[in-house]
Amino acid sequence: MEVIAVANQKGGCGKTTTTVNLAAYLALRGSHVLLIDLDPQGSSTTHLGIDKDNLPKNMNEVMMERAKLEDIIIPTTVNGLEIAPTNNDLVEADAVLTSKVGREKRLKKKVQGLNGYDYVIIDTPPALGNMTLNALVASDKVIVPIQVEFFAVEGLKTLIRMLDELDELGYQPKRRYLLTMCDNRRKITEEVSTKIRGLLGDAVFKVVIPENVRLVEAPAQGQPICLYDPFCSGALSYKDLADEVAA
Ligand SMILES: Nc1ncnc2c1ncn2[C@@H]1O[C@H](COP(=O)(O)OP(=O)(O)O)[C@@H](O)[C@H]1O
Numbered sequence: 076m077e078v079i080a081v082a083n084q085k086g087g088c089g090k091t092t093t094t095v096n097l098a099a100y101l102a103l104r105g106s107h108v109l110l111i112d113l114d115p116q117g118s119s120t121t122h123l124g125i126d127k128d129n130l131p132k133n134m135n136e137v138m139m140e141r142a143k144l145e146d147i148i149i150p151t152t153v154n155g156l157e158i159a160p161t162n163n164d165l166v167e168a169d170a171v172l173t174s175k176v177g178r179e180k181r182l183k184k185k186v187q188g189l190n191g192y193d194y195v196i197i198d199t200p201p202a203l204g205n206m207t208l209n210a211l212v213a214s215d216k217v218i219v220p221i222q223v224e225f226f227a228v229e230g231l232k233t234l235i236r237m238l239d240e241l242d243e244l245g246y247q248p249k250r251r252y253l254l255t256m257c258d259n260r261r262k263i264t265e266e267v268s269t270k271i272r273g274l275l276g277d278a279v280f281k282v283v284i285p286e287n288v289r290l291v292e293a294p295a296q297g298q299p300i301c302l303y304d305p306f307c308s309g310a311l312s313y314k315d316l317a318d319e320v321a322a
């Protein structure tokens with residue numbers, strides 16, 4: 076089982092889009108995949124067509140140790156993909172964990188108790204708080220989506236500092252970076268991409284996610300892109316990402 080966090084404290088860089096579509100394409104390749112939604116906004120939950128305001132149980136119960144992770148998992152419309160859903164209740168765990176010893180290890184313990192999954196993919200909130208910390212500590216790999224724009228590199232420094240601090244504590248998720256929302260008609264795209272690849276080298280995925288309006292429409296239909304429009308450029312690039320991750 077490989078555990079992958081998708082993290083970047085910057086909002087709107089493509090974390091949820093990447094989590095949902097990578098998880099879906101890994102499942103389509105035949106893997107058994109669990110998506111853990113660890114963002115109180117519940118965007119991954121909604122993206123998969125699940126009503127986040129009518130959940131029997133959610134990740135808050137798990138992080139508060141009132142329910143077992145196994146007991147909140149539900150199926151999705153994608154064969155082989157299941158989700159541990161969440162909603163705004165999770166702000167409780169985020170606040171309460173701050174005063175708990177060993178708070179960063181809670182999710183790791185629960186994930187280690189799972190059986191039968193090939194991949195666990197974790198969506199995180201746009202902050203470096205307790206939920207992102209728990210996701211990073213639980214993970215073998217972290218995928219950092221980077222929106223290709225002028226300020227992209229600046230924002231990365233805080234996250235890299237946190238990853239360096241975790242390294243010192245013995246938590247060393249392998250770092251991978253994904254260029255998202257690339258618009259090749261803009262001259263800045265190539266400049267910024269080249270700069271990021273120069274800085275981060277082979278840790279940057281070869282595949283690049285293009286700017287694609289179908290990826291924006293799919294969440295409103297409650298469908299991952301593989302079901303909404305499997306032949307659009309966004310779908311093909313997320314399929315390639317799953318191949319690269321699985322390789
Ligand atoms: N490759 C893309 N092309 C166009 N729009 C995108 C792309 N990826 C994400 N978006 C849109 O950008 C917004 C932010 O993406 P999202 O995945 O929710 O980011 P995050 O989870 O990091 O906040 C959403 O409206 C989403 O539909």
Ligand SMILES: [Mg+2]
Pocket residue numbers: 090091092114118199
């Ligand atoms: Mg999100």
